[in-house]
Amino acid sequence: MADVKVGIIMGSQSDWPTMKEAAAILDELGVAHESRIVSAHRTPDRLWEYGRAAVGRGLQVIIAGAGGAAHLPGMMASKTRVPVIGVPVQTRALNGVDSLYSIVQMPKGFPVATMAIGAAGAANAGLMAAQILALGDPALAERLDRWRSDLSASIPEEPADD
Numbered sequence: 001m002a003d004v005k006v007g008i009i010m011g012s013q014s015d016w017p018t019m020k021e022a023a024a025i026l027d028e029l030g031v032a033h034e035s036r037i038v039s040a041h042r043t044p045d046r047l048w049e050y051g052r053a054a055v056g057r058g059l060q061v062i063i064a065g066a067g068g069a070a071h072l073p074g075m076m077a078s079k080t081r082v083p084v085i086g087v088p089v090q091t092r093a094l095n096g097v098d099s100l101y102s103i104v105q106m107p108k109g110f111p112v113a114t115m116a117i118g119a120a121g122a123a124n125a126g127l128m129a130a131q132i133l134a135l136g137d138p139a140l141a142e143r144l145d146r147w148r149s150d151l152s153a154s155i156p157e158e159p160a161d162d
């Protein structure tokens with residue numbers, strides 16, 4: 001199996017329906033990845049160990065999704081210099097605005113590249129991770145260019161009735 005380049009982590013099993021959108025994009029683009037449940041609050045030691053080992057394991061991007069008091073992406077960014085892309089998971093209580101604010105407003109020194117709330121944000125996180133990796137991988141860059149032009153070509157010029 002190819003070396004894992006992208007780690008997808010999430011605070012809970014309940015985040016997976018959102019975060020699997022990132023995994024699906026990486027599958028489409030042929031980027032080796034892994035998915036793990038790593039909770040800032042429920043499994044803090046797991047978070048610390050994942051962050052501590054990230055560089056040595058060769059991870060190049062970490063996609064971190066969480067909802068509510070979503071501390072996972074920021075805590076991971078404080079533990080490793082591997083770039084962290086944050087995905088605010090949509091919540092029932094506050095619609096994901098709580099997640100967004102928890103992730104986006106990082107103090108100077110520990111950035112998290114924050115995506116949109118929910119499934120679109122997770123898919124874009126997969127694309128952003130691939131774009132970062134494509135800087136040093138011409139074959140992936142070509143696959144990404146094709147993916148993007150296929151998407152453009154699929155958009156009709158005129159709207160249609162249902």
Ligand code: RP5
Nearest residue numbers: 011012014015066067068089
């Ligand atoms: C966060 O709390 C998780 O990221 C999840 O979005 C949210 C709710 O978790 P569950 O109670 O569904 O496990 O830690």
